[in-house]
Amino acid sequence: MRQERTSREAVLSAEGIGLSRAGVTVLADAGLTVAEGEVVALLGPNGAGKTSLVECLEGFQRPQSGRIEVLGRDPWRAPGHWRARIGAVLQDCRIESELTVGEFTAMTRGYYPDPLPVQDVLAAVGLEGLHRRRVAKLSGGERRRLDIAMALIGRPELVFLDEPTTGLDAQARRDLWEMLRSLRTDGVAMLLTTHLLEEVEALADRVVILVRGRVRREGTVAGLRERSGLPARVGFLAPELTGGARPPALSEAEYDAPTGRWTLTTHDPAEAVQRLSAAASREGFSLLDLAVRTPTFEDVYLDLLRSLEVAPR
Numbered sequence: 001m002r003q004e005r006t007s008r009e010a011v012l013s014a015e016g017i018g019l020s021r022a023g024v025t026v027l028a029d030a031g032l033t034v035a036e037g038e039v040v041a042l043l044g045p046n047g048a049g050k051t052s053l054v055e056c057l058e059g060f061q062r063p064q065s066g067r068i069e070v071l072g073r074d075p076w077r078a079p080g081h082w083r084a085r086i087g088a089v090l091q092d093c094r095i096e097s098e099l100t101v102g103e104f105t106a107m108t109r110g111y112y113p114d115p116l117p118v119q120d121v122l123a124a125v126g127l128e129g130l131h132r133r134r135v136a137k138l139s140g141g142e143r144r145r146l147d148i149a150m151a152l153i154g155r156p157e158l159v160f161l162d163e164p165t166t167g168l169d170a171q172a173r174r175d176l177w178e179m180l181r182s183l184r185t186d187g188v189a190m191l192l193t194t195h196l197l198e199e200v201e202a203l204a205d206r207v208v209i210l211v212r213g214r215v216r217r218e219g220t221v222a223g224l225r226e227r228s229g230l231p232a233r234v235g236f237l238a239p240e241l242t243g244g245a246r247p248p249a250l251s252e253a254e255y256d257a258p259t260g261r262w263t264l265t266t267h268d269p270a271e272a273v274q275r276l277s278a279a280a281s282r283e284g285f286s287l288l289d290l291a292v293r294t295p296t297f298e299d300v301y302l303d304l305l306r307s308l309e310v311a312p313r
């Protein structure tokens, strides 16, 4: 497997991680690295072992085998001041408290040696107007923003983000991505676990794909897309052609009778469009609503999973 590496210093590295629970192999020889200022997305189907791997990296689970180093320490044995250098947005951390947002934030600041000012951290997640609101009264999306604020309040060098934008509306999600990108520019490393492939495209420098406890693919979004070899699709309407007798240029095209739409599958969409235009003027048919659809990262990921799930380990 080709790996795209960075020359920046690794803040997190793990190799050969093996973990079994109740006689079930959850992780087998899993490993990954995250460098300073790098966002790595950990992807995989439900039950692949993502949360278990992240819990090992956070020091909440102890693997039976392998080596982990996070900010220079083994997370399982690391002291309390190590934890203050790390932020975590857990899948289900929904804070419950009778305190107000401002009081809760001020209290959390007390756990860190050099925390952000209350106003700054609340403004960063768009909660500055809710300073006096009780935490228990926040909406789902507002609580998620508070989870994120608490993960960032200690100026972490590394942040674990487990489905960070769950429950956020479209604008809040985009605002959070923007904020995470600026943290990355400041050198903060992030390990992102998500099922939202749009989020991966927006944030991740590198993607690690875990299937049945093993890392099966690693690379950039662009690199994985390039290696996928998936074709593009060129679609159009040609009202003069009803799918019966077809010009030679459309011999390989699919025709969908209900919509009247033709689709050509090709690895060279520019050439296909040129060939179609030439055929259309030669044979006298129109090319309406012409659209070229290149594979999305979701197409690439699903295709990869299909090939990995059927392939032997």
Ligand SMILES: Nc1ncnc2c1ncn2[C@@H]1O[C@H](COP(=O)(O)OP(=O)(O)OP(=O)(O)O)[C@@H](O)[C@H]1O
Pocket: 021, 022, 024, 026, 044, 045, 046, 047, 048, 049, 050, 051, 052, 053
């Ligand atoms: N304590 C445990 N006892 C038994 N099985 C466990 C235990 N913890 C995890 N597992 C199993 O290990 C596998 C990996 O679980 P994990 O939660 O790490 O997956 P995941 O990739 O995070 O899944 P999801 O995307 O659904 O959150 C699952 O099949 C799960 O049932």
